[in-house]
Amino acid sequence: MPPDRATTRIPVIIDTDPGVDDIIAILLAIASPELDILAYSISYGNTDIESSWSNIFKAYRAIDLHLKSNPSEKARFPNFDVKRKPLLARGPSGPLEGALHSAEYFHGRDGLGDIDIRHPELSLEAPLDTHSYFQLSSQSGAGIALDILRSYPARSVTYIALGPLTNLALMMRENNVPGNTSPVAEFNFFADPYAVKELLLSTPLHRGLPLDRFLMLPLDITTPHELPFNIYRKEVDPMFENTNTPSSAKAKSPLTHFTSSFLERTREIMLQFGKDALELHDIVAVWCAIENPPLLDTEPMSLAQGWKGARREFQIERTGEITRGMLITDRREDEMAYPLGTNRSEAQRDPNENHHHIGYPVSNKANGVVCDELSGVLCIDGTPGPAKLLKFLLHRVWGRVFG
Numbered sequence: 001m002p003p004d005r006a007t008t009r010i011p012v013i014i015d016t017d018p019g020v021d022d023i024i025a026i027l028l029a030i031a032s033p034e035l036d037i038l039a040y041s042i043s044y045g046n047t048d049i050e051s052s053w054s055n056i057f058k059a060y061r062a063i064d065l066h067l068k069s070n071p072s073e074k075a076r077f078p079n080f081d082v083k084r085k086p087l088l089a090r091g092p093s094g095p096l097e098g099a100l101h102s103a104e105y106f107h108g109r110d111g112l113g114d115i116d117i118r119h120p121e122l123s124l125e126a127p128l129d130t131h132s133y134f135q136l137s138s139q140s141g142a143g144i145a146l147d148i149l150r151s152y153p154a155r156s157v158t159y160i161a162l163g164p165l166t167n168l169a170l171m172m173r174e175n176n177v178p179g180n181t182s183p184v185a186e187f188n189f190f191a192d193p194y195a196v197k198e199l200l201l202s203t204p205l206h207r208g209l210p211l212d213r214f215l216m217l218p219l220d221i222t223t224p225h226e227l228p229f230n231i232y233r234k235e236v237d238p239m240f241e242n243t244n245t246p247s248s249a250k251a252k253s254p255l256t257h258f259t260s261s262f263l264e265r266t267r268e269i270m271l272q273f274g275k276d277a278l279e280l281h282d283i284v285a286v287w288c289a290i291e292n293p294p295l296l297d298t299e300p301m302s303l304a305q306g307w308k309g310a311r312r313e314f315q316i317e318r319t320g321e322i323t324r325g326m327l328i329t330d331r332r333e334d335e336m337a338y339p340l341g342t343n344r345s346e347a348q349r350d351p352n353e354n355h356h357h358i359g360y361p362v363s364n365k366a367n368g369v370v371c372d373e374l375s376g377v378l379c380i381d382g383t384p385g386p387a388k389l390l391k392f393l394l395h396r397v398w399g400r401v402f403g
């Protein structure tokens with residue numbers, strides 16, 4: 001993997017368990033000229049690794065078919081280039097410890113809204129050993145990622161973790177410090193809380209990942225970013241409905257047929273949750289990676305315009321019956337905590353009370369700049385906003401000018 005391949009584009013490794021929002025995030029990455037996708041490490045997560053593996057092929061095939069019927073749109077997908085095929089490797093098939101938990105209730109048995117059953121024309125004949133979209137690697141996902149990090153200059157590669165952090169933890173085990181990576185993560189801590197503990201929580205006996213350039217996108221920040229299905233219908237696919245009227249390949253582009261074919265089931269499930277929109281979790285992570293290129297060691301940590309963050313220290317629940325994957329912050333020693341011995345019933349009645357015990361303190365950092373606190377995980381607590389992402393996503397992936 002020659003470093004001379006690098007251009008002004010940000011070299012990225014994408015660690016993913018391609019389910020519904022991962023696939024849209026991957027489509028966004030492929031459509032983004034700021035990124036140079038070097039490799040994918042495919043893992044378990046939303047579904048099992050075999051389904052994950054075939055889903056990424058489906059996404060690339062959809063773009064391939066789209067470009068065959070719309071050759072003039074080639075420039076819209078700068079990372080779909082047969083001359084620069086990304087590496088594709090298998091990552092872990094389960095967490096570091098404990099039982100495998102997946103999210104098939106949401107993403108479908110195959111991770112893509114049961115697309116295989118509902119749309120046999122979009123399924124793939126397994127197993128695929130050779131393919132024209134990727135350079136298949138016989139190495140592990142951790143192996144290819146470490147090779148890439150070693151062959152690129154320090155601090156030049158962004159590692160985008162869209163799935164459980166197991167692969168990143170395996171990399172740490174193999175090569176104590178992948179010190180030249182700039183990870184961006186949106187993750188389901190639930191899937192592998194052991195990996196989170198190993199990576200993000202240093203103890204005197206165990207040093208985790210160097211966290212100075214690590215960005216985490218918690219769910220409370222990604223959740224308000226949505227693709228409302230009425231906007232998808234209006235802008236992308238006027239025939240988009242739901243599982244009762246499955247997408248038909250006939251009257252639409254292959255890419256739109258592909259996305260509608262898995263989003264139609266996602267919509268049914270989101271409606272049961274009371275929301276007529278897709279939450280853009282993984283998409284926010286890719287957007288963050290696009291807008292926040294890696295910084296050199298000599299540059300102070302800062303975030304692009306519109307992004308805000310603060311460092312948080314936490315513990316993670318690993319074995320809880322109900323709270324597995326939950327982050328626990330001990331706030332007894334916060335500067336805003338009550339002094340020991342305070343009568344809280346009294347204190348909470350005091351209108352001049354200025355201690356806050358509900359929710360995190362609001363970040364008052366200057367826009368885009370993060371101060372140089374040393375410990376904790378840098379958690380993004382502000383983005384340029386859901387409206388900006390919606391417009392950006394519709395334009396990049398489906399070529400729609402919206403808003």
Ligand SMILES: *[C@@H]1O[C@H](CO)[C@@H](O)[C@H](O)[C@H]1NC(C)=O
Binds near residue numbers: 344345
């Ligand atoms: C705390 O304050 C409440 C309300 O004034 C009072 O009823 C209670 O006895 C106090 N508790 C202690 C331990 O002093």
